[in-house]
Amino acid sequence: MAVRGWIRAFADTDDPIYVGIYTTYRHEGRGYVSVGFPLPHASFTATLLPRARPGGGLVLTSESDLDQPGHYLAYIDPDSADLTVLAVRGFAERLDVYTRNGELRAEHAFSVFGLPFLVLHYRMHRKPAGRDAPGGRLGGSTNGA
Numbered sequence: 001m002a003v004r005g006w007i008r009a010f011a012d013t014d015d016p017i018y019v020g021i022y023t024t025y026r027h028e029g030r031g032y033v034s035v036g037f038p039l040p041h042a043s044f045t046a047t048l049l050p051r052a053r054p055g056g057g058l059v060l061t062s063e064s065d066l067d068q069p070g071h072y073l074a075y076i077d078p079d080s081a082d083l084t085v086l087a088v089r090g091f092a093e094r095l096d097v098y099t100r101n102g103e104l105r106a107e108h109a110f111s112v113f114g115l116p117f118l119v120l121h122y123r124m125h126r127k128p129a130g131r132d133a134p135g136g137r138l139g140g141s142t143n144g145a
Helices: none
Strands: 004-009 016-027 030-039 042-052 058-061 070-076 083-087 091-100 103-112 115-126 138-141
Touching: 042 091
Parallel strands: none
Antiparallel strands: 004 016, 016 030, 030 042, 042 058, 042 070, 058 091, 070 083, 091 103, 103 115, 115 138
């Protein structure tokens, strides 16, 4: 199993905002993307179902009647080392990835119990190779559509 990670940073300063890891897996013949975010003594995980986007691109969504997609919170009690995992019902997200005018873009929408509360618009480009980015790396921005 290959695990990858990233650091989301402010576009103008490169100061980190948060980190995440992701992997893919198959269950009953279907592929999924699992994205994890570390928290103190815990982690928040989104398991997303990939689908082809009409017109080209990719959609990753947690909304499905299948048993795998969804959001999960795992907590390890620091005293007993007991593990508790909870499904976070009602939380949903959809990541719509596509190209427009040769630029990689994404719209990342979140909702709670069907009520939208946040949509992020990304434009991604490869950063030039530099001191702290050997060979370049993907950079992103939420500064506009």
